[in-house]
Structure formats: C-alpha cells, structure tokens
Amino acid sequence: xxxxxxxxxxxxxxxxxxxxxxxxxxxxxxxxxxxxxxxxxxxxxxxxxxxxxxxxxxxxxxxxxxxxxxxxxxxxxxxxxxxxxxxxxxxxxxxxxxxxxxxxxxxxxxxxxxxxxxxxxxxxxxxxxxxxxxxxxxxxxxxxxxxxxxxxxxxxxxxxxxxxxxxxxxxxxxxxxxxxxxxxxxxxxxxxxxxx
Amino acid sequence: xxxxxxxxxxxxxxxxxxxxxxxxxxxxxxxxxxxxxxxxxxxxxxxxxxxxxxxxxxxxxxxxxxxxxxxxxxxxxxxxxxxxxxxxxxxxxxxxxxxxxxxxxxxxxxxxxxxxxxxxxxxxxxxxxxxxxxxxxxxxxxxxxxxxxxxxxxxxxxxxxxxxxxxxxxxxxxxxxxxxxxxxxxxxxxxxxxxxxxxxxxxxxxxxxxxxxxxxxxxxxxxxxxxxxxxxxxxxxxxxxxxxxxxxxxxxxxxxxxxxxxxxxxxxxxxxxxxxxxxxxxxxxxxxxxxxxxxxxx
Numbered sequence: 001x002x003x004x005x006x007x008x009x010x011x012x013x014x015x016x017x018x019x020x021x022x023x024x025x026x027x028x029x030x031x032x033x034x035x036x037x038x039x040x041x042x043x044x045x046x047x048x049x050x051x052x053x054x055x056x057x058x059x060x061x062x063x064x065x066x067x068x069x070x071x072x073x074x075x076x077x078x079x080x081x082x083x084x085x086x087x088x089x090x091x092x093x094x095x096x097x098x099x100x101x102x103x104x105x106x107x108x109x110x111x112x113x114x115x116x117x118x119x120x121x122x123x124x125x126x127x128x129x130x131x132x133x134x135x136x137x138x139x140x141x142x143x144x145x146x147x148x149x150x151x152x153x154x155x156x157x158x159x160x161x162x163x164x165x166x167x168x169x170x171x172x173x174x175x176x177x178x179x180x181x182x183x184x185x186x187x188x189x190x191x192x193x194x195x196x
Numbered sequence: 197x198x199x200x201x202x203x204x205x206x207x208x209x210x211x212x213x214x215x216x217x218x219x220x221x222x223x224x225x226x227x228x229x230x231x232x233x234x235x236x237x238x239x240x241x242x243x244x245x246x247x248x249x250x251x252x253x254x255x256x257x258x259x260x261x262x263x264x265x266x267x268x269x270x271x272x273x274x275x276x277x278x279x280x281x282x283x284x285x286x287x288x289x290x291x292x293x294x295x296x297x298x299x300x301x302x303x304x305x306x307x308x309x310x311x312x313x314x315x316x317x318x319x320x321x322x323x324x325x326x327x328x329x330x331x332x333x334x335x336x337x338x339x340x341x342x343x344x345x346x347x348x349x350x351x352x353x354x355x356x357x358x359x360x361x362x363x364x365x366x367x368x369x370x371x372x373x374x375x376x377x378x379x380x381x382x383x384x385x386x387x388x389x390x391x392x393x394x395x396x397x398x399x400x401x402x403x404x405x406x407x408x409x410x411x412x413x414x415x416x417x418x419x420x421x422x423x424x425x426x427x428x429x430x431x432x433x434x435x436x437x438x439x440x441x442x443x444x445x446x447x448x449x450x451x452x453x454x455x456x457x458x459x460x461x462x463x464x465x466x467x468x469x470x471x472x473x474x475x476x477x478x479x480x481x482x483x484x485x486x487x488x489x490x491x492x493x494x
Contacts, residue, residue: 010456011219011240013212055216057240057276064238064456085216097275099236112275118213118299119323123203140212141277141299179212 002033003195009038012056024186053087080193107149137175205322210344228273237448249353250436285311318342333389350413355477418454425458442472
C-alpha cells in the first residue's frame with residue numbers, strides 16, 4: 001500500500017500542489033507508491049497519510065474549513081501536514097486577524113502580508129537549513145512567522161521574519177514551492193513523514 | 197539578503213497571484229462598507245470601482261477608472277487583495293493604479309475603451325492584469341500581451357448569464373475540439389483564431405488555458421455561479437449581482453457557498469433559500485448595438 005496524500009481543495013492553488021507532489025514522487029523514483037487527490041470532506045481525510053494546505057486567501061480558507069466541518073478532523077489528524085502561505089497561516093498558534101481561526105498545530109504566531117501587497121511579491125534564492133544549495137522561492141503576499149515555541153525547528157529566515165519551519169511531521173512555508181520546479185522540499189517532507 | 201537577489205513583477209509572480217484566487221469569488225464593490233461585507237462573506241478579492249456595471253449602463257456617458265480616493269479607501273478597509281479597472285488601452289490609468297499599489301488591474305470592456313486598436317502592453321507592468329475574452333483567440337491574444345488571468349466577458353450589468361455561458365463554452369469547447377490534432381493542424385487553426393501558434397499549441401497540450409480562467413458578466417444567483425464552475429471556470433467575478441440584490445450580505449455568502457460546493461445541488465439549494473430578490477436583469481437580446489459591452493476590444 002502506497003502513501004496517500006490529500007490536498008485540501010477548498011480554495012487556492014490546489015492543482016499546483018497535486019502536480020508538485022506527483023512530480024516530487026517521480027523525481028524520487030517512487031511515482032507508483034504515492035497517490036495524490038483533492039479532499040474537501042471530513043471523511044476523506046481520516047485515511048490519509050498526509051495533507052497539504054495550499055496557498056490562497058487565508059480568510060476564505062479559514063472560513064471554509066469551519067463551514068465544511070474540517071477544523072476538528074484537521075486538528076486530530078495523525079498524518080503529516082505540508083502547509084504553504086495561507087496554509088502556514090492556518091498552522092499557527094495565533095494570527096494577527098480575528099477573522100482567522102488557526103488550527104494551532106505548530107507553536108508560532110504569524111503576520112499576514114508581511115512584505116506588503118502584490119507589488120512587493122518577489123522571487124529569491126533563499127537558504128534553507130539542510131539543503132546543500134539555495135532554494136528558489138516564490139513569495140506572493142506572503143506571511144512570516146514569529147515567536148516560535150519549543151519543538152519548532154526554524155529552517156529559513158529573511159530580515160522580515162521566519163519563512164520556513166518544521167516540526168516532526170509538519171512543514172510550514174511562507175513561500176510556494178509548488179509554483180516552481182524544485183522538488184527538494186516536497187521530497188524532504190515525504191521523507192520526514194516516512195512516506196518514501 | 198542583498199536587494200539585487202530579489203526579483204519583482206515576474207511572469208511567475210503574476211500568474212501565481214492569479215492561481216491563489218482559484219475556487220474563489222471576486223466581488224465588485226464601490227465603497228469601504230461594501231468591501232467589508234464582501235470580505236466577511238468570503239470573497240477572495242474585491243474589485244474597486246465607482247459604479248457597478250448595471251449602474252454604468254444606466255448612467256451612460258464615458259466610464260473611466262475610479263477615483264483613487266475610493267480605491268485607497270477600499271484598500272484600507274480590507275486585508276484581501278484589491279483589484280481595479282482601467283479602460284482598454286489606457287496605459288496611464290494603469291500606471292496610476294500601479295502607483296496606488298492595487299494587487300491586480302482589470303483592463304475592462306465595462307469601461308469606455310481609450311484605444312480601439314491596441315490593448316495595454318501588460319508586460320511593461322509589475323502588477324498582474326486580468327482581461328476579458330469571448331473566445332479562445334481573444335484569450336490567447338491577451339495572454340500574449342501579458343495578461344496573467346483571463347475572465348470570460350459575458351455581458352456585464354445584465355444579470356443574465358447567457359453570454360457568460362456562451363463565452364466559456366467557446367473557449368473550453370475549442371480547446372476540447374483541438375485535442376488529438378497534429379501540430380500542423382493546430383498552427384492552421386491558430387491562423388483562423390488570430391492566435392499565437394505557440395500559445396495555442398501549449399493550450400491544447402495542457403487541455404486548458406495557460407493562465408487562470410474565471411467567469412464574469414451576468415452572474416446573479418448562486419446557481420449561476422455554480423453553473424459556470426461546472427462548465428470549467430476556475431472561479432467567478434460577480435459585479436452587479438450582489439450589491440444590486442435585495443439582501444447583498446446573504447447573496448454574497450450564498451454565492452461563495454455555491455462556488456465552493458458547485459457540484460453539490462443540495463448545498464446550492466440550501467444556500468439559495470430565502471435570498472430575496474436577485475438583481476432585476478436585462479434580456480441581452482433587447483440591448484441596442486452601442487449598449488453591448490462585450491464587443492469592445494477584440
């Protein structure tokens with residue numbers, strides 16, 4: 001039985017996440033053993049090995065998580081969680097916006113749109129701990145993390161704040177590896193979760 | 197980090213921004229309080245303008261970019277992305293919006309065109325653009341000019357979904373019809389469509405447009421929105437349909453709900469209950485020649 005990964009398909013760049021996980025599995029040579037599907041309902045999550053929370057509009061995604069009854073199932077989910085941008089906002093302990101109810105699965109706070117608006121969105125080669133060469137990262141109205149608590153591993157920072165964090169089976173990134181062609185972080189996540 | 201290592205306004209950033217809107221509803225708003233209602237109802241972004249399209253029709257005259265004061269007021273009021281419209285070909289209105297820092301510019305046929313020959317050279321801007329299209333050729337011409345997102349035009353301000361359906365079918369049907377054709381046949385079709393051949397080849401290979409494709413122009417009910425999603429839209433723009441309905445807040449929430457559950461009729465039924473009156477609407481066949489907005493720009 002291979003690894004089953006679900007991409008939370010409420011809003012945002014869902015198909016990019018699906019493609020990126022498939023490409024990563026192919027790059028690692030385990031294409032056949034990784035199955036990636038979009039998920040929207042609570043009962044679709046329980047049997048998964050990992051969930052991806054994509055980029056999108058965090059206020060919308062938070063609202064839809066509540067509306068679709070996914071809050072508790074995600075909090076209780078025992079598999080890995082790969083979260084980018086809006087996903088990183090959802091993983092936090094607290095957010096600078098009362099309209100968002102974060103899952104609180106990782107102990108950090110988050111500042112939304114920390115770099116500014118779309119005009120200030122950027123691409124850059126960033127240093128990620130554990131990668132031999134820089135990662136070309138795409139930041140779109142990106143958040144940053146602050147005040148990491150115990151057990152959180154900071155793996156990337158910029159002057160504005162923390163941009164990459166890990167905690168055992170969780171990975172939270174303020175940028176979008178799913179928009180590029182570099183599978184290293186996806187592969188690392190799958191390895192961290194023991195799925196490849 | 198050294199500043200020269202950062203790259204702004206790239207094609208990837210523009211198209212990436214559009215991707216983040218997928219599965220969402222983008223709502224027309226004319227002031228801060230409407231923007232707040234839209235945000236609280238689950239809009240992924242708002243379109244700031246001086247009048248919604250149905251009111252632009254009523255007002256007549258030349259329709260232009262909104263007053264920057266209105267746009268800035270809306271940008272202050274919400275944390276979701278703010279878009280705004282410029283006239284087709286009006287480079288300076290686009291420069292003004294870029295200087296204000298709006299998140300996306302809509303080069304829109306809803307406003308009175310400023311140039312009947314050329315659209316804006318969108319590659320010169322660091323802000324992404326969305327453009328309207330009625331068919332595949334028009335969509336690919338806009339993408340060639342640098343549009344990071346397409347919205348099918350429909351017929352804005354009518355509350356009548358028929359043209360939105362026609363345009364979505366034109367685009368998706370054409371892509372489907374070209375599946376399995378040889379590169380030579382596709383290049384031949386590109387000439388008929390007046391589309392760049394390389395972009396048409398890429399589109400056929402992917403089985404979809406190379407950028408995000410929303411639906412717009414006439415969506416007035418939750419079922420209208422779900423209809424466009426079932427046809428293959430990546431999301432919807434709702435113009436007059438929300439704030440000209442009798443209960444905008446309820447309508448806004450219901451349309452968001454319908455887009456999220458576009459393939460679940462029971463959920464759409466639930467969202468559609470007791471919404472009050474949708475906007476009145478216009479039968480597009482009664483429009484006079486000069487009143488049809490979709491023929492502006494081609």
